[in-house]
Amino acid sequence: MLELKNVTFAVQTEFGEKKIIDNISLKIDEKFVAFTGPNGGGKSTLAKLIMGLYKPTSGKIYFDGTDITEMSITDRSKLGIGYAFQAPVKFKGITVRDLISIASGKKLNVTEICSYLSQVGLCAREYVDREVNNELSGGELKRIEIATAMAKSPKLTLFDEPEAGIDLWSFNNLISVFEKLEEQTNGSILIISHQERILNMAQRVIVITSGKVSQDGPKDEILPGLLSANVCKTLADNM
Amino acid sequence: MSELSAIQKNMLKEIAGYEEIPEGAYNLRSNGALAGRRTTANIDIQTKTDKPGIDIIIKPGTKNERVDIPVILTETGLDDLVYNDFYIGEGADVLIVAGCGIHNAGGLKSEHDGIHAFHVGKNAKVKYVENHYGEGEGTGEKILNPTTEVEIDEGGYMEMETSQIRGVDSTYRKTKAKLGDRAILVIREKILTHGHQKATTDFLVDLDGVDSGAHVISRSVATEDSYQKYISCVNGNNRCNGHTECDAILMDNGQVDAVPMVNAHTTEARLIHEAAIGKIAGEQLDKLMTLGLTEKEAEEEIVNGFLR
Numbered sequence: 001m002l003e004l005k006n007v008t009f010a011v012q013t014e015f016g017e018k019k020i021i022d023n024i025s026l027k028i029d030e031k032f033v034a035f036t037g038p039n040g041g042g043k044s045t046l047a048k049l050i051m052g053l054y055k056p057t058s059g060k061i062y063f064d065g066t067d068i069t070e071m072s073i074t075d076r077s078k079l080g081i082g083y084a085f086q087a088p089v090k091f092k093g094i095t096v097r098d099l100i101s102i103a104s105g106k107k108l109n110v111t112e113i114c115s116y117l118s119q120v121g122l123c124a125r126e127y128v129d130r131e132v133n134n135e136l137s138g139g140e141l142k143r144i145e146i147a148t149a150m151a152k153s154p155k156l157t158l159f160d161e162p163e164a165g166i167d168l169w170s171f172n173n174l175i176s177v178f179e180k181l182e183e184q185t186n187g188s189i190l191i192i193s194h195q196e197r198i199l200n201m202a203q204r205v206i207v208i209t210s211g212k213v214s215q216d217g218p219k220d221e222i223l224p225g226l227l228s229a230n231v232c233k234t235l236a237d238n239m
Numbered sequence: 240m241s242e243l244s245a246i247q248k249n250m251l252k253e254i255a256g257y258e259e260i261p262e263g264a265y266n267l268r269s270n271g272a273l274a275g276r277r278t279t280a281n282i283d284i285q286t287k288t289d290k291p292g293i294d295i296i297i298k299p300g301t302k303n304e305r306v307d308i309p310v311i312l313t314e315t316g317l318d319d320l321v322y323n324d325f326y327i328g329e330g331a332d333v334l335i336v337a338g339c340g341i342h343n344a345g346g347l348k349s350e351h352d353g354i355h356a357f358h359v360g361k362n363a364k365v366k367y368v369e370n371h372y373g374e375g376e377g378t379g380e381k382i383l384n385p386t387t388e389v390e391i392d393e394g395g396y397m398e399m400e401t402s403q404i405r406g407v408d409s410t411y412r413k414t415k416a417k418l419g420d421r422a423i424l425v426i427r428e429k430i431l432t433h434g435h436q437k438a439t440t441d442f443l444v445d446l447d448g449v450d451s452g453a454h455v456i457s458r459s460v461a462t463e464d465s466y467q468k469y470i471s472c473v474n475g476n477n478r479c480n481g482h483t484e485c486d487a488i489l490m491d492n493g494q495v496d497a498v499p500m501v502n503a504h505t506t507e508a509r510l511i512h513e514a515a516i517g518k519i520a521g522e523q524l525d526k527l528m529t530l531g532l533t534e535k536e537a538e539e540e541i542v543n544g545f546l547r
Contacts, residue, residue, distance in 0.1 A: 053525055073528040082529065089526040092458075092486065093544030102540065103530045152530060 007059035034202035080155030254338030292322035299328030315345025373406030391422035420448035432465035461493030475508025
């Protein structure tokens with residue numbers, strides 16, 4: 001479904017060229033795949049390269065066999081790629097109803113919009129006509145972002161750290177949202193996360209470190225090593 | 240009222256959202272002359288005898304009534320000036336819908352200048368909606384220069400929603416207000432200019448009364464080669480709350496100057512001003528494009544939402 005061939009993304013810094021993504025090649029066909037790894041490792045950049053928010057310096061990206069490397073964000077979206085931002089974008093005047101309708105590609109009635117909002121645990125009618133702006137909390141914006149991604153119902157949805165910026169109570173709800181999503185969706189999910197409970201849902205876990213794939217395999221192989229490394233790190237920090 | 244032409248009906252739709260004037264009091268002015276009027280038991284409309292214009296007198300205690308005072312110009316070369324005075328009686332609660340549509344099919348300038356004075360009585364509540372619109376295939380300019388003067392007595396409340404979306408070549412909007420004790424004024428203005436249009440909006444609010452308050456909020460979009468200027472001066476002359484905000488989107492070669500000013504003349508005045516001018520944020524375009532819109536569609540969606 002998704003293939004990256006020798007993808008590199010470099011930026012110019014005062015110290016010269018820096019490779020944020022360094023020659024990554026991956027083939028992804030699983031339904032639920034998680035990217036994890038240290039902050040600054042390149043996970044979000046990789047997701048942005050797949051969505052077309054950034055263009056690779058070199059390499060190719062294929063989606064369902066089509067070369068999408070030079071395609072616009074809009075064309076990738078039309079091909080069936082969706083993206084939930086880590087920091088949801090805020091607007092002035094655009095409402096929840098507008099965003100979900102745009103995502104679904106048609107005018108939706110209140111009942112249809114509510115069904116998406118209920119799935120992310122929002123008391124729907126209160127939110128339909130609210131503006132997607134600063135008056136919503138981080139957790140509310142995040143849920144609306146996920147509802148929007150669900151309304152688009154793409155073949156592949158990229159979720160960039162859905163757990164970032166939300167409180168523990170919301171997090172528990174978020175987990176159940178993803179459990180449901182995994183059961184119900186016909187599409188595939190590619191999720192960036194640091195959370196064990198989210199990683200645990202994935203079939204395959206890919207660890208990105210310093211712009212490269214440092215580990216890649218089924219969850220059962222990768223996750224125990226990651227967790228014990230974390231425990232060791234925590235112990236070391238405590239000592 | 241005489242039968243309206245298709246052009247007149249379309250103008251009404253653009254400025255007031257209807258083709259036939261709804262129930263209630265109204266005064267329709269077309270090409271500089273009275274074209275229809277209805278009064279009710281509580282709302283009287285009288286033609287001024289000393290100058291062009293009308294007095295709208297709303298009895299104290301009038302509730303849930305509306306007055307429509309649309310103005311339509313369809314003749315080219317017309318220069319129309321009116322003075323409209325609104326007297327809103329104590330404790331009344333009413334909606335006033337005004338608006339001016341110019342259809343200029345000729346080569347001469349068409350201009351309508353409405354000088355409106357509002358006297359909002361004690362504890363009265365009024366919502367004033369004013370839409371300005373211009374159209375027509377002619378080369379003649381379409382000019383609207385409204386002046387609004389507001390006086391709100393103790394405990395009165397006025398909400399002004401004004402908009403000018405497309406079609407008006409030149410406008411100078413002047414709004415002055417004086418507020419008594421516990422009086423509140425909320426102004427929401429929306430302007431979209433295009434082509435070589437120029438729009439200036441100029442607010443002066445005097446918060447004279449104790450615990451008076453004003454919010455002056457402007458959202459504007461300047462596209463193509465148009466220019467807008469926003470001037471807002473809120474004077475805090477007593478214990479009061481004042482807020483002025485200009486939010487503008489620039490597109491193409493559009494230009495906006497903003498001069499938000501707050502003057503505190505007592506230590507009890509609390510005043511805030513905000514102004515934000517800039518292009519549409521790249522991430523907003525990116526977000527809508529990830530949902531399948533093209534860049535142009537995303538821009539339209541953002542502008543429409545912003546000016547809603």
